[in-house]
Amino acid sequence: MGDEFMDAYAELRDAQKAKGIDLDNLAEADPKDVRRTARALRLFLAKQMQEESAALFLRLEVKDQAGSVLESFTDLDEAEAYAAQHEGARVVDAFRLPTRVIVELLEWVVELYGGGGNRPTTSSSASSTPSRQAGRRGTGVSPSRASTRTPGR
Known part of the structure; x- marks a missing residue:
């Protein structure tokens, strides 16, 4: 592929x-x-x-002014040529995005x-949180430090 x-x-x-x-x-x-x-x-x-x-x-659809599908195409040039033959017709994507x-x-x-x-590969809102900004650290005890045993205590 x-x-x-x-x-x-x-x-x-x-x-x-x-x-x-x-x-x-x-x-x-x-x-x-x-x-x-x-x-x-x-x-x-x-x-x-x-x-x-x-x-x-x-798939492209040629629609009339009322929104009814007149014809379907895959080629844009063919769809535009067909639409030009029908007053008020327009070409739209069948699968609109x-x-x-x-x-x-x-x-x-x-x-x-x-x-x-x-x-x-995921959305930016699913990305990891940004790194902490430079500056003074907080004075709280981290959970990992509090739960770690230290020799001699």
Whole structure:
């Protein structure tokens, strides 16, 4: 799976560079380019999934103004062309997720297949507590010291 991952990752990077999108600063990018980049992220992630999951993750729906599904696609260009033929129609992801979640999934998958890094695999709130700040120590007796027997006592 390492070769498949690397091939898919290279395709993703090429797509991102072609659009000039900075994944860390999506707010300043053209919305059409962001949509294409988000689609490239979905394509990359789908290549790491089981077939049924990938089909759901990639499915696009063309909806009319009332919100009814007119047609389903997996290719964004085909979906946009179909929507253009139907007044007021729009293309939406069938499996909707915020862009930030997609980016987090990307980071997690890259870390998983890329062999690590220093980030924990759990959320930052599940990380260990930070080390004590420098300065004077408290005057209380530590539980380990109180329960340890000392010779001569």
